[in-house]
Amino acid sequence: MSSSATTAGTMTSLFGDTSLTEAERAIAEMRAGRPVVIAQAGRLFLAASAEYADAGRLAALDELTGGTLQLVLTPARLRALGRPEWSEPMALPAAGLGSARIEALSARQASGEEARTRAGTALPDELAAPHAAGAAALQLATLALMLPAVLVGPLAPAALTLPALTVRAEAITRYGEDRATHVEIVSRAPVPLLTARNCEFVVFRGGEGLREQVAVVVGAPDPARPVLVRLHSACLTGDLFGSLRCDCGDQLRTTVATMAQAGGGVLLYLDQEGRGNGIANKMRAYRLQSDGLDTYEADETLGFDLDARRFDFAAAMLRQLGYERVVLMTNNPEKIAALTRAGLQVSGVERLYGRRGADNIRYLAAKRDRAGHFLDLDALDHHAPASCG
Incomplete structure (x- = not known):
């Protein structure tokens, strides 16, 4: 040479x-x-x-x-x-x-x-x-x-x-x-959680912006069978602070508890705040929502389309963990379509509900009416976990 x-x-x-x-x-x-x-x-x-x-x-x-x-x-x-x-x-x-x-x-x-x-x-x-x-x-x-x-x-x-x-x-x-599909595992460790003691956090680096994405493997899901999977985009306000404007925190905590009860699952915690627009733009959108716009009208006012997220790298994460068949916990039809386009087998879908309240009813209705989410607003109070704030 x-x-x-x-x-x-x-x-x-x-x-x-x-x-x-x-x-x-x-x-x-x-x-x-x-x-x-x-x-x-x-x-x-x-x-x-x-x-x-x-x-x-x-x-x-x-x-x-x-x-x-x-x-x-x-x-x-x-x-x-x-x-x-x-x-x-x-x-x-x-x-x-x-x-x-x-x-x-x-x-x-x-x-x-x-x-x-x-x-x-x-x-x-x-x-x-x-x-x-x-x-x-x-x-x-x-x-x-x-x-x-x-x-x-x-x-x-x-x-x-x-x-x-x-x-x-x-x-x-x-x-x-390229970055929409390229991810690699950089670290992993067991992390016991309140509702699921047997958990492993697997940290990937990749996706747009080379940000860090996290897979939370709950229990011991069997790769030979369809595994419960949730694609959860990070929501600082809802996941950490219990914001009443959305249902994200409820969905996150319900996911972990459900997977633990079912014997296992994989929660992908994706760094795609604000439907992929970032936390600064999310706060701009929140200001507009406070003035009367719904979540999609607010994003459009800022110049964004309906949803800027991509889930190609989520499929790559699941493959690296050894999972090809999933039962997806979601109300969002685009997540089902995205994993299917990426070549994974979506064997089933489980709906995932949070609580309904005066602060988020318009947000939930907009997701149903503007983005086609599978949401029965009357069923939310029945399904929402009482312990979620």
Whole structure:
């Protein structure tokens, strides 16, 4: 083997796929508030999150793009602004908007009243197609758990020496696809729980953002038989603090107790807060819900679609644990479909109920009516565990 081939092999073993590295670094740069350069179709575009668009940054970005800077918004945000005819991201010139207008258009400080009246956020009659890198910039913002609203413009010739990270558009797309299925076990240990003393926590690293995902193996489920499985997206407010706005905490505690009574099961605790939008955006959505919007209307106002979660890596976790056939504890038809698409056999489904109350009745109804969850609201009080807060 030649020395060059040996060196290439060594570099690959140390640094892996460099296109994934590009995307990971770009995610970190965007979260830190710094613009990145996106290379697409032989051109360079400057891209930044609209979350950081104060007057000074806006002026600097506009100068570096020669006055061609655009504010790019998602179809969901456009619907919330009264323009439902667009099914693709659209843009409007950022020059002259000002930071306060961009704040309103990107929903950085949106209120429910603003969402209902659209006061001060009317869009021009003619929106433009975004610059070529607009879609990649939106995807990068989503991966970074930022608001899906970005400022994008072609890099002016005088700014080619800008000390910004450059990432290829295709690297961003590939990162989202690759990390959706790549997970690996990094640690495991027995952890006795209040309602299930025989438990093992298995920690995986992976999924979008290389976050840590946890499988709680309750009892000793037999891989030769369909195993009880729950895909539970992390909910800080409900799981830990007992929020009355949702039913997540009830579902979590019911799952563990049910699996223990059944002799075993696997709870996948997935780092997908706020239906995949992150805790900051979840709190933005909660503010909107406090002003009268339902959970899906709130997400749409912020620019998000119905559900940003992916469950590809959940299937990969189950396979690494040795489970191919499952009885899924869920009310969500998309979880059933996702595991089926991933090649697992969903042998059965068990409904999972939490309590119903004045604070979460609209949330539960929205899940039933907007996302097709299998929920009988009249049955919730009967099924909810009395010990859950």
